[in-house]
Amino acid sequence: MKTRDLERAYALAQQCYAEAGVDTEAALKKLSGVSVSMHCWQGDDVGGFENAGGSLSDGLAVTGNYPGKARSPQELRADYEKAVSLIPGKHRFNLHASYAEMGGKRADRDALEVEHFGNWIAWAKSLKIGMDFNQTYFSHPKVDRGLTLTHPNKAIRSFWIRHGICCRMIGASIGKALGKGCLTNLWIPDGMKDTPADRRGPRERLAESLDEIFAVKIEPKYNVDSVEPKLFGIGAESYTPGSHEFYVGYAVSRKVLLTLDSGHYHPTEGIADKISSVLTFLPEIALHVSRGVRWDSDHVVTLSDDLQAIGQEIVWGGYLDRIRIGLDYFDASINRIAAWVIGTRNLLKALLLALLAPYPQMKKLEAEGDYTSRLALMEESKTMPFRAVWDQHCLRCGVPDGSGWLAEVKRYENEVLAKR
Ligand code: RNT
Ligand code: ZN
Numbered sequence: 500m501k502t503r504d505l506e507r508a509y510a511l512a513q514q515c516y517a518e519a520g521v522d523t524e525a526a527l528k529k530l531s532g533v534s535v536s537m538h539c540w541q542g543d544d545v546g547g548f549e550n551a552g553g554s555l556s557d558g559l560a561v562t563g564n565y566p567g568k569a570r571s572p573q574e575l576r577a578d579y580e581k582a583v584s585l586i587p588g589k590h591r592f593n594l595h596a597s598y599a600e601m602g603g604k605r606a607d608r609d610a611l612e613v614e615h616f617g618n619w620i621a622w623a624k625s626l627k628i629g630m631d632f633n634q635t636y637f638s639h640p641k642v643d644r645g646l647t648l649t650h651p652n653k654a655i656r657s658f659w660i661r662h663g664i665c666c667r668m669i670g671a672s673i674g675k676a677l678g679k680g681c682l683t684n685l686w687i688p689d690g691m692k693d694t695p696a697d698r699r700g701p702r703e704r705l706a707e708s709l710d711e712i713f714a715v716k717i718e719p720k721y722n723v724d725s726v727e728p729k730l731f732g733i734g735a736e737s738y739t740p741g742s743h744e745f746y747v748g749y750a751v752s753r754k755v756l757l758t759l760d761s762g763h764y765h766p767t768e769g770i771a772d773k774i775s776s777v778l779t780f781l782p783e784i785a786l787h788v789s790r791g792v793r794w795d796s797d798h799v800v801t802l803s804d805d806l807q808a809i810g811q812e813i814v815w816g817g818y819l820d821r822i823r824i825g826l827d828y829f830d831a832s833i834n835r836i837a838a839w840v841i842g843t844r845n846l847l848k849a850l851l852l853a854l855l856a857p858y859p860q861m862k863k864l865e866a867e868g869d870y871t872s873r874l875a876l877m878e879e880s881k882t883m884p885f886r887a888v889w890d891q892h893c894l895r896c897g898v899p900d901g902s903g904w905l906a907e908v909k910r911y912e913n914e915v916l917a918k919r
Contacts (some may be wrong), residue, residue: 500900505890512887519857519880523888524808526854529819530892535819535846536591536631536682536825540597541839542578543569544831547597549608557645558688558732562798563832567916572600574919576622581911582839584902587847587896591628591679593825594619596666597635609641609661613672620676629679631720631825634666636687648708649689649701649740656708659687663712667722674721682785682823683760685712686727690735705911706749713753725756725785725823729763732795733853751780758788760827761805762795771808775816787827788846797828800842802849810849815858834916837908851889856880 500508513523540547544561545561546554547570555561569575575598585591598610599615606615613620623630636647636659643650647659663685670683689701713724728746729739743764750757757777758768769787777784788809790798800806813822826846830838857876864873899907 500890502894502917505887505894505900508884508887509891512891513886515884516855516888519876519883520860521855521857521883523855523891526851527888527892527895528850529814529854530646530847531588531896533819533824533847533850534589534591534629535843536593536823537579537583537839537843538593538826538828539579540595541826541829541842542575542835544835545595545638547595547599547635547830548572549597549599549601554708555638557639557642558690558734559637560733561829561831563830565831565833565835567912567919568835570919572598577915578836579839580626581908582836582843585840585898585907586843587893587898589628589836590843591631591825592623592689593631593633595633595635596662596669597638608635608641609658609665611665611669613669613676613892616669616673623673623677625733629677629681630673631682631684631823632666632670633686633798634663634683636662636685636689642688644700645692645734646689646862647687648712649687649705650699651704654706660708660711663708664715667712667715667717667724670722672721672723680720681722682725682756682825683722684725684727684785685709686729686758686760687741688732688735689741690732690739691737692734693737695738698738698740702745704742705740705745709749710753713755723756723783725758726750727758727763727785729760729789729795730765747777750777756783756784756785757781758787760785760795761809762789762791762797762827764818766791766793769805769808771805771812772821774809774818778816778821780907781820783823785823785825785837787825788842789827797830798827799833799838800845801832802824803846806845806849807852810846810851810853811856814850814853815856816864825873834908834912836911836916837905840904840908848885848889849872851892852885855883855885855888 670681674681728743761770893900
């Protein structure tokens with residue numbers, strides 16, 4: 500739309516919201532402060548670069564063969580830059596250990612050093628963005644029978660414990676180098692396809708392994724740690740030692756963060772309602788916003804009821820400064836840059852929708868017992884002129900409004916991706 504029309508639409512919308520008791524300027528100011536940790540792995544189908552040609556395995560699967568995937572760190576960085584140029588706000592970059600650049604110094608996962616991520620750090624610095632990090636417990640020969648930190652063999656556990664420790668140190672170096680604290684996340688694929696005879700042993704070994712990993716003291720201003728539960732996975736349909744209860748207990752007792760991934764629960768079990776429960780006992784949590792379709796399929800995040808509920812809990816609960824919001828999905832059946840743009844813009848839209856609801860009034864009505872009016876306001880707020888406010892945000896941030904970004908993605912596809 501033309502700038503003049505965007506401005507006119509916004510002025511009307513602002514008035515409409517003001518009549519409902521909502522200050523759109525205050526909402527936009529809050530939204531501008533949100534930084535989403537955008538996952539590197541949407542850009543190359545979770546491939547990583549430590550071994551060129553290595554394939555994804557151990558509990559994760561990407562489907563689709565859309566042309567143009569990033570084949571090198573350089574291409575991935577360029578693609579990410581293209582994506583963020585189409586998303587309002589300043590966002591973070593979330594890297595996995597398997598994206599190490601070995602250069603002349605090959606190292607296995609248990610001997611990774613910050614040098615292997617030097618190019619990533621220099622690049623993030625040049626963009627003035629923060630970075631987060633992930634330990635990679637998959638796509639590696641030492642994931643034996645699908646097991647890592649819970650493996651009965653001590654040598655295998657020790658290998659992965661060393662991996663965990665070196666990743667935390669890399670996280671701290673990233674945080675120090677960028678002057679913006681890093682979050683290092685831990686997820687393991689361990690589990691059982693069929694009914695286990697021993698549910699206790701793996702959990703006790705996992706707690707022990709984690710304690711060894713987290714025993715190394717790291718300054719929280721450089722790096723904080725998080726653990727990510729999952730109820731089931733591919734090849735782990737019957738049991739995962741790192742279940743929700745396991746990690747809630749672990750995070751609360753060991754004072755680490757908990758990562759709630761919206762694809763990791765039973766299909767009708769949302770994570771929105773878990774947020775205020777766990778934040779009653781934890782100072783901070785992290786989110787992997789994803790979209791499961793029938794299983795933890797990691798579809799691109801859409802503006803679903805689930806996503807809106809997450810946005811509402813973050814905003815209405817007053818948790819914007821206690822939640823490290825990240826994304827986690829990977830779709831190789833569509834343009835990967837569009838996937839980043841659609842998912843991240845949707846997450847921001849969900850937050851803006853929540854910010855634009857008259858939630859202080861709704862809470863007041865609720866406290867007074869007027870549930871009728873609470874429902875009425877909640878429902879009316881769904882059809883307010885949201886788009887005009889969103890477009891205004893895009894305009895101010897210098898990114899395309901509406902679907903204007905798509906033409907640029909198509910141009911990039913023709914000029915850059917199609918030549919790969
Ligand atoms: C797996 C977890 C994990 C991964 C990424 C690649 O089910 O969600 O977070 O998706 O680390
Ligand atoms: Zn995840």
